[in-house]
Amino acid sequence: MKNNGKVLYGNCDEFLYLGGNEQSTHKYVSELLGKETIDINTYGKSSGRSGNYSTNYQISGRELMTPDEVRLLDNKYALLFIRGERPVMDFKYDILKHPNVQYTTDGKGKPYIHGGTEQSIATITLSEEIKDDKFVDIQDLIDIDEIKKLSENCEVLTEEEIEERIFKGGF
DSSP states (O other), rough: OTEEEEEHHHHSEEEEEEEOOOHHHHHHHHHOOOOOEEEEEEEEEEOSSSSSSEEEEEEEEEESSOHHHTTTOOEEEEEEEEESSSOOEEEOOOEEEEEEEESSSGGGGGOTTTOTTTTSOOOOOEEEEETTTTEEEEGGGGOOHHHHHHTTOOOOOHHHHHHHHHHOOOO
16 A cells, blocks of 8 residues: 555656655655756866866756755745656645636635525425314325426526526527
8 A cells, every 4th residue: 555656646647746845755756856967177286386277077967956955845836747757846836826716715705605405497395284274294105106297397407507508408
């Protein structure tokens, strides 16, 4: 079970690093970034009666970001890895500045209530019925086999399907 995270990362075509505090993740991101080639020039000069001057050129490799540099990445940046492309470092998007945030609870919009009937076009309500001057639970009066027959003729539609049928006359 130790390698499940690596298997998960390995099966993703995109990987977005937003930051973190886990040391092995810093190492993994550093390895994903790869290395760059750098030129190192060193100069030497000696003075004296027979002064000497030398220049030494050297090509070396270095990680684009070491694990420590990944750990210290400024919080305003994200790293994006896309399979077959070079990594990208870009600014994170502040979702509170999105024009539609006003429709969310963060933007003072009404909270979404799952299972509500505000958008429904029909409802079925089970209630009580008065029979012989007594309240009787309607469920006691329902024939289950009859309900099964009725439900065979019903289907649940999405909002888009309902609109399509209304505008195209499909009901």
